[in-house]
Amino acid sequence: MKIGIQTQTPQFFPDLCDVVRLFFGEGSAVADGEPCDATLRHTHVEADGLWLERCELSGGEPIACERRAQAVHGGLTEKRLLKRVVKLCCYDLMKRLTGRQPPWGALTGIRPTRLLYAQMEAGDSLEQAERALRDTFDLSQEKAALLREIIVSQRGIVERAPQDVDVYVGIPFCTTRCAYCSFSSGEIGDGHLVEPYLCALFDEIDAARALMDEAGLRLRAVYVGGGTPTALTAVQLARLLARVTRAFPGARELTVEAGRPDTLDADKLRALRDAGVGRISINPQTMNDATLQAIGRAHTARDICEAFALARSLGFDNVNMDVIAALPGETPDDFLRTLEQIRDLAPESLTVHTLAVKRSSRLHERGYRPTGEEDARRMVDMGLQAAHGMGMRAYYLYRQKYMAGNLENVGYALPGCACAYNVDIMEETTSILALGAGGISKRVQEDAQLRIRRAPNVSNIEQYIARVGEMAQRKRALFLEDTL
Numbered sequence: 001m002k003i004g005i006q007t008q009t010p011q012f013f014p015d016l017c018d019v020v021r022l023f024f025g026e027g028s029a030v031a032d033g034e035p036c037d038a039t040l041r042h043t044h045v046e047a048d049g050l051w052l053e054r055c056e057l058s059g060g061e062p063i064a065c066e067r068r069a070q071a072v073h074g075g076l077t078e079k080r081l082l083k084r085v086v087k088l089c090c091y092d093l094m095k096r097l098t099g100r101q102p103p104w105g106a107l108t109g110i111r112p113t114r115l116l117y118a119q120m121e122a123g124d125s126l127e128q129a130e131r132a133l134r135d136t137f138d139l140s141q142e143k144a145a146l147l148r149e150i151i152v153s154q155r156g157i158v159e160r161a162p163q164d165v166d167v168y169v170g171i172p173f174c175t176t177r178c179a180y181c182s183f184s185s186g187e188i189g190d191g192h193l194v195e196p197y198l199c200a201l202f203d204e205i206d207a208a209r210a211l212m213d214e215a216g217l218r219l220r221a222v223y224v225g226g227g228t229p230t231a232l233t234a235v236q237l238a239r240l241l242a243r244v245t246r247a248f249p250g251a252r253e254l255t256v257e258a259g260r261p262d263t264l265d266a267d268k269l270r271a272l273r274d275a276g277v278g279r280i281s282i283n284p285q286t287m288n289d290a291t292l293q294a295i296g297r298a299h300t301a302r303d304i305c306e307a308f309a310l311a312r313s314l315g316f317d318n319v320n321m322d323v324i325a326a327l328p329g330e331t332p333d334d335f336l337r338t339l340e341q342i343r344d345l346a347p348e349s350l351t352v353h354t355l356a357v358k359r360s361s362r363l364h365e366r367g368y369r370p371t372g373e374e375d376a377r378r379m380v381d382m383g384l385q386a387a388h389g390m391g392m393r394a395y396y397l398y399r400q401k402y403m404a405g406n407l408e409n410v411g412y413a414l415p416g417c418a419c420a421y422n423v424d425i426m427e428e429t430t431s432i433l434a435l436g437a438g439g440i441s442k443r444v445q446e447d448a449q450l451r452i453r454r455a456p457n458v459s460n461i462e463q464y465i466a467r468v469g470e471m472a473q474r475k476r477a478l479f480l481e482d483t484l
């Protein structure tokens with residue numbers, strides 16, 4: 001089904017499209033004038049202090065829905081509230097048309113926990129905030145319960161300290177490119193870019209240290225991600241970590257993505273351990289060899305088990321594993337087998353992603369589109385049951401565009417094993433100094449209202465090497481602007 005969208009408030013055209021996609025999937029919302037099966041007309045009127053929104057669908061049996069709301073004037077609040085009522089009006093129409101309630105109701109944003117926190121900051125208890133979210137956005141009971149679980153898990157982790165900062169160090173190299181990957185990471189190839197990249201990165205690390213001292217920033221967590229940091233040699237890894245820990249001592253946690261088991265060996269794991277890395281990720285995505293091959297991962301399920309056993313034998317006691325629900329060709333039974341094997345390995349945390357087919361991925365280039373919404377939901381639910389069965393609780397969540405079934409990514413962890421960096425980046429409560437190609441630094445400021453400003457590094461590796469001084473300067477402007 002393709003729906004053409006006409007609206008009197010063109011700034012909300014993307015939001016109307018988001019709502020249509022909740023019900024009919026990718027490619028279902030098109031601009032007015034493009035070929036379509038039906039046309040949705042949205043009108044907006046303000047009279048007697050009220051906004052009146054009307055959405056009407058023509059092309060088959062005509063149907064219409066209306067919403068009224070108190071008109072509000074002034075800046076961001078006006079925009080946010082008007083956007084909400086426009087989306088809800090469109091949601092009412094789509095729900096009436098299809099008779100379906102999407103699991104996240106009318107919510108289309110990346111960080112639904114933020115809405116709960118906002119309600120609680122306005123004085124609601126957690127239970128009241130959850131009820132308000134369900135009533136306003138038609139959120140399902142299961143997803144509301146999941147959000148509540150996350151808020152409870154985050155107690156003692158979420159902190160708002162304006163001078164705190166997390167440091168992210170990006171290593172944008174991988175052995176092969178996964179078919180679903182949308183990151184800017186390059187295949188490591190013969191490795192000729194690694195040394196120049198590390199050289200540039202070390203300069204940026206030194207500049208970040210100096211900036212932290214100058215701006216009075218206090219270190220919270222360090223996260224080395226990518227890419228696949230363990231695609232480096234053991235010697236390069238040891239040099240990198242020595243530089244990182246010397247520049248940023250005393251982090252409350254130091255995590256390294258050791259994502260691909262084919263990049264791991266005893267020397268590299270020892271280098272991580274000796275540098276004080278407390279948490280690593282070894283990511284199967286699936287334990288199905290045929291799928292691993294189809295999605296471009298150069299390893300088998302057995303490699304995962306061996307890498308995991310090696311990490312355990314070397315003393316790693318906080319290991320995360322990532323899986324992806326709704327990978328191409330996988331059924332709920334396949335996914336269940338993956339979860340059962342992970343349960344046998346018994347990691348300390350499990351991240352259950354839902355496949356997102358982004359435009360820059362090879363899957364998208366090949367024309368693959370997520371299918372089987374119902375199966376995706378079952379798999380995501382299986383992930384939750386498996387995590388709970390292992391004694392874990394959900395502790396962070398985010399949603400993305402182009403996800404199978406409009407679902408979510410959820411991090412689960414055993415008590416005491418949650419990764420503060422993941423919470424910080426998702427809840428946007430802590431500033432981030434992001435170093436390396438593709439990193440996006442973020443400054444979180446809370447004065448009269450929450451303000452988040454960003455400074456991106458270039459993604460291209462050669463460009464990053466050539467322009468690293470400029471990247472450091474962007475961060476200085478971001479963090480010192482008020483005093484410059």
Ligand code: SF4
Binds near residue numbers: 173174178182
């Ligand atoms: S391991 Fe991650 S960054 Fe590397 S290719 Fe796969 S998805 Fe992309």
